[in-house]
Amino acid sequence: xxxxQNTDADRKAMLATIGVDSIDDLMAQxxxxxxxxxELDVGPALTEDxxxxxxxxxxxxxVSPEDRPSFLGAGAYRHFCPAMIDHLMYRxxxxxxxxxxxxxxxxxxxxTILEWQTMMTRLTGTGVCNASMYDGATAVVEAVMxxxxxxxxxxxxxxxxxxxxxxxxxxxxxxxxIDVTLIEVDLVDGRTPADAIPAAMGxxxxxxxxxxxxxxxxxxxxxxxxxxxxxxxxALCVVAADPVSMSLLEAPGKLGADMVxxxxxxxxxxxxxxxxxxxxxxxxxDHVRQMPARIAGETTDHDGNRAVxxxxxxxxxxxxxxxxxxxxxxxxxxxxxxxxxxxxxxGKEGFVELGKVNLSRxxxxxxxxxxxxxxxxxxxxxxxxxxxxxxxxxxALEVNRRLLEEHGIIGGFNGARIAQCAxxxxxxxxxxxxxxxxxxxxxxxxxxxxxxxxxxxxxxAEIDKLVAALETIR
Amino acid sequence: MSSPADLKFTSSHEWARIEGDVATIGITAHAAESLSDLVxxxxxxxxxxxxxxxxxxxxxxVKAVSDLKSPISGEIAEVNASLPDNLSNVNNDPxxxxxxxxxxxxxxxDLLDAAAYDKLVADAS
Numbered sequence: 001x002x003x004x005q006n007t008d009a010d011r012k013a014m015l016a017t018i019g020v021d022s023i024d025d026l027m028a029q030x031x032x033x034x035x036x037x038x039e040l041d042v043g044p045a046l047t048e049d050x051x052x053x054x055x056x057x058x059x060x061x062x063v064s065p066e067d068r069p070s071f072l073g074a075g076a077y078r079h080f081c082p083a084m085i086d087h088l089m090y091r092x093x094x095x096x097x098x099x100x101x102x103x104x105x106x107x108x109x110x111x112t113i114l115e116w117q118t119m120m121t122r123l124t125g126t127g128v129c130n131a132s133m134y135d136g137a138t139a140v141v142e143a144v145m146x147x148x149x150x151x152x153x154x155x156x157x158x159x160x161x162x163x164x165x166x167x168x169x170x171x172x173x174x175x176x177x178i179d180v181t182l183i184e185v186d187l188v189d190g191r192t193p194a195d196a197i198p199a200a201m202g203x204x205x206x207x208x209x210x211x212x213x214x215x216x217x218x219x220x221x222x223x224x225x226x227x228x229x230x231x232x233x234x235a236l237c238v239v240a241a242d243p244v245s246m247s248l249l250e251a252p253g254k255l256g257a258d259m260v261x262x263x264x265x266x267x268x269x270x271x272x273x274x275x276x277x278x279x280x281x282x283x284x285x286d287h288v289r290q291m292p293a294r295i296a297g298e299t300t301d302h303d304g305n306r307a308v309x310x311x312x313x314x315x316x317x318x319x320x321x322x323x324x325x326x327x328x329x330x331x332x333x334x335x336x337x338x339x340x341x342x343x344x345x346x347g348k349e350g351f352v353e354l355g356k357v358n359l360s361r362x363x364x365x366x367x368x369x370x371x372x373x374x375x376x377x378x379x380x381x382x383x384x385x386x387x388x389x390x391x392x393x394x395x396a397l398e399v400n401r402r403l404l405e406e407h408g409i410i411g412g413f414n415g416a417r418i419a420q421c422a423x424x425x426x427x428x429x430x431x432x433x434x435x436x437x438x439x440x441x442x443x444x445x446x447x448x449x450x451x452x453x454x455x456x457x458x459x460x461a462e463i464d465k466l467v468a469a470l471e472t473i474r
Numbered sequence: 475m476s477s478p479a480d481l482k483f484t485s486s487h488e489w490a491r492i493e494g495d496v497a498t499i500g501i502t503a504h505a506a507e508s509l510s511d512l513v514x515x516x517x518x519x520x521x522x523x524x525x526x527x528x529x530x531x532x533x534x535x536v537k538a539v540s541d542l543k544s545p546i547s548g549e550i551a552e553v554n555a556s557l558p559d560n561l562s563n564v565n566n567d568p569x570x571x572x573x574x575x576x577x578x579x580x581x582x583x584d585l586l587d588a589a590a591y592d593k594l595v596a597d598a599s
Contacts (some may be wrong), residue, residue, distance in 0.1 A: 103589065152519070323532065323539075 065271070065410055069462040071365075073387045074163050074216065074413035076274065077266035077428040079244065079354065080456055085268050085341050094337055103296075103310040110308035111332065113296040116340040120280050123243055124253025124260040127285035130312075131294040132278050134211070136263025139279030140167035140210060140240050141174050142292050142326055143259035146283065147236040148180065148209035149290045149380035154207035156181045158200045158230075160192040161435055162215025163240060164263075165421035171210070172422075180207075187437030190219035190379030190389070197229035206233060212240040213252065214264070216418060217436065217451060218387030219379055220249065221253060227256025243267060243280065247355025257441045259283045266455075268342025269335050278335030278350065286314065292326030310436020354456055358386035362454040365463045366390075369452070378449055379439060387453040388416065389436070393474040396450040407469040415449025476592050477502065478569055479526070482545060483591035484583065489569065490545040492579065497546045500565065500573045501533070504595050509535035512561040517574055523549050526583030530575065533564075545583055552576035 006014075010024070020026050026037065046054060065078060088094065091107050103110055113131045120129040144157055157175060159168060161184050168184070175182050181204070185196045192211050209230035215222035230372040239257035244266050246252075252260045265277040283291060285317040297311030346354060366388045370377045374393030390412075392399045400411035418435040436444040454463065481489045490496045506512075514534040516590035524530045524544040531542040554573050556561060563571040586594065 289516070323541075 003120045044282065063404070063410065066098045066198045067410050068410060069413050069458065070410035070454045070467055071454060071458065071466060072410050074451055075166065075242075075263055076271040077242065077386065077453055077455055079268075079358075080266055081270060081338075081342065082186070082345050084345060085338050088341055089334065089338055091357075094334070103211055103313075104307070107308055110296045110310065111296075112337050112340050113331070113333070114251045114298060114308050115344070116336050117419070118292065119295060119340065119343050120264075120282055123246050123251065124241075124257075124280075124282045125253030125255075126260050126282035128255075128288050128291065129280060129282040130291055131265075131296060132279050132333065132336040133261075133293060134262075134308065134328060134332055135166075135277035135279045136164065136265075137166040137170040137279075138241065138328065139261040139281045140164075140238065141170050141264070142279075142281055142328065143240075143261040144171060144208050144239045145174065145284070145326065146259060146281075146287065146290045146292070147238060148178075150287055150297060151205075151207040151234075151236060154205040154235075155179065156201070156204040156206045157403070158183045158185060158197060158206055158209045158235070159170050160185050160215065160221075160226075161187050161437065162190075162192055162208075162217065162219065162221065163210055164216050165214070165435075167210075167240060168422040183224065187215070187219075188219070189439055190215070190217050190382045191221055192226060194222065194225035194229045197226060198233055201235070206235040207325070208236045208238050208259075210238040211241065212247065213249075214245055214385050214387060217379065217389040217449075218384040218453075219389075220245075220383040223250075223252050223257060225257075231256065233456070242385075244355065244358070247351045248359060249385065253282065258287070263316040264339050265335065268338035276332060276335055278332040278339060280336075290325060290432060293331055307351065310414040311448075313420055314442075345446050355385075356456070357456040361456070361458055361460070361463065362386040364460075365454045365458075365466065368463070368467045368468060372471055375470060378444060382404075386455050387451060389449050389451045391444070392448050392450050393446045397447065399450055399470070399473055403466075403469055406472075407465070409466055409469055412450040412452035414447070415444075415451060416447035418427060419446060475500045477504075477588040479588045481569065482582070482585035483588065484543060484545045484585065485594060486543045488543060488545050490582070491569075492546070492555055493524065495579050496507060496551065497544055497548070497577045497579045497582075498573050499575050499577065500568055501542065503568045506565045506572070509533065509537060509540065510565075511536045512564055515558045515561060515564070516557065517553050517555075518550055520550050520553055523547075524575070524577060526543055526581060528545070544577075545585055546577055547577045547581040547583075548577040551578045552579075561588070 009360050117129040133142055157180055161180060172182055183194055183200045185200050196401050197209055205442055211221055211226050215221055223239055230237040236258040238259045238264040239252040241252055241260060242262060260282045261280060263277050264280045293310035296308055299307055301307040301310055329437055366377060368377050369390055376391050378389040378391045384461040396414040400414060401408040415436060432441050432448050436446055436449055481491050483489050487502045489500055489502050512533060514554055517531045524547060526544055526547045527590060528544060529541040530544045533540050550574045553575055
């Protein structure tokens with residue numbers, strides 16, 4: 001039996017319909033040098049039973065944070081996910097990744113979108129949230145694109161190097177093709193210095209200043225000073241933030257952020273395979289017309305009953321595509337649903353409690369690692385939530401390798417990877433060549449930095465194991 | 475109902491009142507009535523230039539989103555900035571309080587007089 005069940009007769013009929021004699025004739029326009037000749041090296045055909053065994057054997061070689069300690073974060077954080085989330089997600093009513101095409105027929109789905117929006121606006125201290133975005137990086141890009149539409153006659157965007165490298169790289173890719181200059185600002189002592197904002201802007205008309213807090217090194221930024229610096233020069237302030245950090249930290253919207261956005265995977269979603277993620281995008285109500293994607297809202301039906309509608313369906317798919325605010329016309333509904341259930345199950349107090357567990361475990365781990373010979377905190381005196389950066393005595397890549405091979409521990413994020421992820425696509429950079437900037441005036445060596453995430457799923461025993469392992473690695 | 479005789483019209487239902495080298499533009503009573511309740515209006519800014527036949531803004535009602543097309547070419551001298559917050563003026567007084575832009579005129583498109591425009595509306599309905 002063939003996987004694609006076209007019979008010879010089917011193929012013949014299809015070829016006849018389009019007027020070619022054979023499959024080879026159909027492919028004739030592909031240059032011969034580009035065509036694969038011979039047999040694909042996939043081995044002999046397997047029975048279903050053999051294939052399942054083969055795939056299981058391959059899958060068992062994966063190393064997963066499910067079965068060994070992991071301190072890898074860098075934008076994808078693990079938090080406890082109650083079993084209730086899986087149970088509800090797999091209900092057939094919800095089991096689609098898409099916002100529905102006949103939205104009002106799916107009142108349950110719309111209701112969950114409305115709840116998500118409500119929770120996210122309250123959490124971020126903003127006026128409006130959309131139905132979700134693909135992931136954190138695209139959410140940041142869409143926030144900046146929004147700012148460019150709102151701030152007419154501007155051609156420059158200022159970005160902190162503390163912004164996640166995926167977002168920086170994604171932004172550079174977008175902006176390159178629309179003739180907008182991207183200026184990156186170096187970190188000093190782990191933070192984006194507020195006085196660097198006007199310096200980077202110069203005389204340019206700047207649409208937005210984009211920062212992240214906690215930033216990619218885990219350091220909490222002074223959002224208020226940075227937002228003030230942006231506003232002083234008539235720029236909007238885009239803040240990317242892990243929403244879980246808002247369990248304890250002040251909402252960016254209350255500190256002056258015009259758009260708050262980022263990755264919300266950590267809420268109710270495991271890191272999966274590094275995706276699917278779920279981006280969120282919140283902003284000011286007076287900017288809602290420039291917001292991409294969809295917004296659900298509540299109304300009453302003709303009998304006066306409460307009903308949910310897609311209040312704001314942007315034009316991407318249905319009409320007027322040339323006027324689209326974005327090429328993103330959907331949402332990450334299933335992941336956002338998980339996040340919504342997660343928040344609901346935790347409740348207000350449980351959410352804060354979870355934040356406290358993250359904070360205390362991360363700070364406990366940081367203190368103990370910093371006390372080890374050869375290890376120290378890269379940004380002493382800075383504030384952090386559940387992630388921090390340590391300076392390693394040997395390259396972080398080597399530390400991670402030995403943690404995994406000798407101790408069965410998945411280490412942190414290698415600082416050298418930040419520059420690699422952001423790519424060499426940035427048009428103009430304001431200063432030093434490294435990613436981590438300077439500490440006490442001295443540039444840090446990116447490859448000797450390890451970014452360590454410690455969350456509620458890292459037990460004290462795991463932290464003990466990590467500290468004991470690092471003691472042997474130098 | 476006949477349209478005001480002192481105005482010129484487009485087949486896409488905008489009007490222009492040309493006084494010397496300045497033209498005031500808006501949308502017609504027929505357009506406002508067809509759109510019914512308006513929810514959003516986006517207008518350009520003073521100093522922007524507009525071209526006859528090309529889009530200068532957009533208007534959204536509970537029924538549809540439509541482009542606004544300029545009857546004339548020129549540079550925008552004045553914008554009815556309070557109109558987006560008082561959209562009922564477009565429905566209630568399309569040729570008065572519902573004006574949208576004043577434009578320093580450099581050229582006009584293919585415009586209809588009131589009689590021709592009324593015939594166009596009558597033929598279409």
